[in-house]
Amino acid sequence: MAPLVLITGATGLIGFRVLLEALSNGYNVRFTARSKEKAEIVTSNPVILALSPGDRLSSIILPDMTVDGAFDAALQDVTYVLHVGSPVPVPGFDPVTQVWEPTIKGMSSLLTSALQVPSIKRVVITSSIVGNMPPMPDPSTTVTAATRVHLPGPPPKSFSNLFEAYALGKITQVIETDAFIEKNQPHFSVANIMPGCVYGRNELKLTAHGVLDENSSNRYLMACITGTELPFPVHGGYIHIDDLADIHLKVLRLEPGPGTIGNFGACINIDYSGTFGHVAKAFPKAVADGTFKRGNMPTLPMSYDSSETEKVLGIKFRPFEDAVVDTARQYLEKLGKELA
Numbered sequence: 471m472a473p474l475v476l477i478t479g480a481t482g483l484i485g486f487r488v489l490l491e492a493l494s495n496g497y498n499v500r501f502t503a504r505s506k507e508k509a510e511i512v513t514s515n516p517v518i519l520a521l522s523p524g525d526r527l528s529s530i531i532l533p534d535m536t537v538d539g540a541f542d543a544a545l546q547d548v549t550y551v552l553h554v555g556s557p558v559p560v561p562g563f564d565p566v567t568q569v570w571e572p573t574i575k576g577m578s579s580l581l582t583s584a585l586q587v588p589s590i591k592r593v594v595i596t597s598s599i600v601g602n603m604p605p606m607p608d609p610s611t612t613v614t615a616a617t618r619v620h621l622p623g624p625p626p627k628s629f630s631n632l633f634e635a636y637a638l639g640k641i642t643q644v645i646e647t648d649a650f651i652e653k654n655q656p657h658f659s660v661a662n663i664m665p666g667c668v669y670g671r672n673e674l675k676l677t678a679h680g681v682l683d684e685n686s687s688n689r690y691l692m693a694c695i696t697g698t699e700l701p702f703p704v705h706g707g708y709i710h711i712d713d714l715a716d717i718h719l720k721v722l723r724l725e726p727g728p729g730t731i732g733n734f735g736a737c738i739n740i741d742y743s744g745t746f747g748h749v750a751k752a753f754p755k756a757v758a759d760g761t762f763k764r765g766n767m768p769t770l771p772m773s774y775d776s777s778e779t780e781k782v783l784g785i786k787f788r789p790f791e792d793a794v795v796d797t798a799r800q801y802l803e804k805l806g807k808e809l810a
Contacts, residue, residue, distance in 0.1 A: 479555025565635035601640035615733035666707030666737035697763030735776030
């Protein structure tokens with residue numbers, strides 16, 4: 471019988487793509503959702519229906535993953551955990567209750583419950599490159615997935631903006647995960663995956679409006695190629711969604727042992743100035759008819775080294791151009807336009 475994998479965050483860009491990868495690799499999958507309605511968004515998706523997973527796919531409702539014991543039922547009989555579910559800084563979110571607390575308390579609740587489940591062999595946590603660097607990175611200093619940021623005091627109780635809550639949440643998350651492992655010496659292994667900004671096709675988005683305006687980190691990319699000038703810089707580090715899904719499954723299967731790394735960077739250093747050029751090259755007609763228009767996405771310079779991940783997992787990350795073209799192509803498909 472195939473192992474059972476619990477996946478959190480399956481209603482989001484990364485989690486859904488990871489779920490597809492797990493099913494395609496033959497695993498039984500149980501995913502968490504905050505409501506029955508959100509779970510049905512996953513199970514009714516055309517790509518899921520095409521896979522015909524049958525009883526290999528099931529859901530469990532977790533209205534609030536931050537409460538103690540939230541994962542107790544979800545983890546029963548599970549062999550592997552892919553904890554992808556963690557909030558991104560969406561405009562309008564409360565920095566404390568909708569970003570910081572789910573990031574920190576959700577991870578803590580999961581790991582604490584996992585201690586009580588003997589069947590669990592490995593927990594893989596999706597974090598972010600911002601967990602390895604200060605909120606304002608120094609591009610002259612190269613960091614890796616193993617880099618930790620020293621915080622001068624206890625975690626703050628309030629934040630000046632959403633991104634501060636997100637960045638400090640990721641920094642604290644990896645520090646507290648390290649501390650949990652050292653203190654509890656769990657019977658399962660733990661690995662962190664640190665992706666850059668994630669771009670690429672999002673199969674959850676079934677309309678052009680969804681691809682353009684309701685598309686997680688892809689919305690920045692779409693804004694840049696449809697004439698919008700972003701008022702803030704975006705980290706100059708990226709990973710293709712397909713590569714990230716592949717990394718999750720490869721890390722899940724990796725047998726830990728002496729010298730095995732537990733932190734996996736998933737990031738290519740990029741500059742967004744060439745973004746529109748990729749679209750113009752791939753879809754000149756869509757540029758000519760005004761579907762795509764040059765915008766601007768300022769780059770926040772940084773230096774990140776993920777070469778160890780490529781070496782250990784035996785992969786080569788896709789170039790940024792692939793993600794731009796894939797995302798733009800999906801938008802044209804949903805508009806019913808010629809892919810040219």
